[in-house]
Amino acid sequence: MIFWEYRQVTFKFQLSDKSLFKVSLPLQVRNISLTENVVAVEDLIPPSEECRADSQGYAIRSLPVKNAFPSISKKNNFYCYVQKQYQHCYIDMRMSFDDYKQKFSSKSRSTITRKVNKFEEYCEKKNSWRVYKTADEMRDFHLLARQVSKKTYQEKLLDAGIPDNPQFIQEMTVLAADQKVRGYILFNDAVPVSYLYCPIVEDALIYAYLGYDPAYLKQSVGTVLQWYALQDMFAENRFKIFDFTEGQSEHKRFFSTHELSCVNVCFLRPNIKNRILIYSHFFMDSVSNRLGDFLNRFGLKTKIKKILRFGF
Incomplete structure (x- = not known):
């Protein structure tokens, strides 16, 4: 039906x-x-x-x-x-993370490694990232993500930052109670600099909201957080698809395995x-x-x- x-x-x-x-x-x-x-x-x-x-x-x-x-x-x-x-870009997650990495050219893998290492050196590896799953954790995630979202062009120009209304927060916590959402935050020490919010629909992770502090543009924090998050997602060995949803961008094409x-x-x-x-x-x-x-x-x-x- x-x-x-x-x-x-x-x-x-x-x-x-x-x-x-x-x-x-x-x-x-x-x-x-x-x-x-x-x-x-x-x-x-x-x-x-x-x-x-x-x-x-x-x-x-x-x-x-x-x-x-x-x-x-x-x-x-x-x-x-x-x-x-x-x-429509997506990642087929029915493989190991090592197998996924092989989809990139040696030059691309080297570029990702360089960006990750550069950021880790920049923040001195202090609490660089975290995954959020439970209802209490997701409330903390939302507060941190909002700190970043207020600074992003998605919110300022497109009204497309992570929402800050009671209905969204309620839906988010309901999803978390049913283990149907993941949140990721990248930090510079204790300061949140990038966030990724992914609800789960059946066996698919949905790329719903991604944002980063423009002051950290040169540190490629959006790319770094995406890489950390994908490592964690593959390690769960639970999901079939990472769905980048509609719209095209270099970021989506770069990380996807299929279109x-x-x-x-x-x-x-x-x-x-x-x-x-x-x-x-x-x-x-x-x-x-x-x-x-x-x-x-x-x-x-x-x-x-x-x-x-x-x-x-």
Whole structure:
């Protein structure tokens, strides 16, 4: 039986890394897990499940596909809006950590070792990292992670830092009581400098929130913590997949062992409000992408992102 969650889905209108405004719609949502072994589809077809009267349609995230699709089309009396087409990165954890390391070139392994050693020398190996599992531990983790998150560009620009609300904290502690979450903190002595938050869904660890103090950018603390965390995850010998979720980045591609072509797609009722929403959202994304391509052509994109994210 397919589970659909009924909730408000937010469409973010942003230019480059800057969020301008948001619009929400009530939709029936399905998040497809890599553990489901869903067969990649050749066509985008609206779900057969009945659309609720109070719903504006469906949203399916991480749907594996065989082909590329137009961003906007009409399918069986629904607007079909492909919000994102991307390579879904993940790590197959049904191996040893030593076997996993062999997926990297000798140069890459050397680079990781150098970054880890550099940070250990920097912090003099004092309490450099810790894993959190129990409910009490996760409350401590959250306090430390929030100290870091307040400084990150994810929170300042994208409103995507680790949440600081009672509902999230309650959900986190419930997961911890059921052994379904892991938290990792990297320290410089007693100061938290990077965090990684991973809920567990079935046999998969989910890459939910990662952040680091921009003052430690040169120490590669995000990479160092990811490496420490993966060592610990493999050592548990419990998980099948580390799921980097949607979106692409050099960090995800570097650490992943596999990539899967996926889309996030919405099937919306064919009314004027939904038509305006999807075309305006598509237009804003197109402008943002073209601006990014233009800046990249002149070597400015990376510099501007650094200024926006880190102030230099």
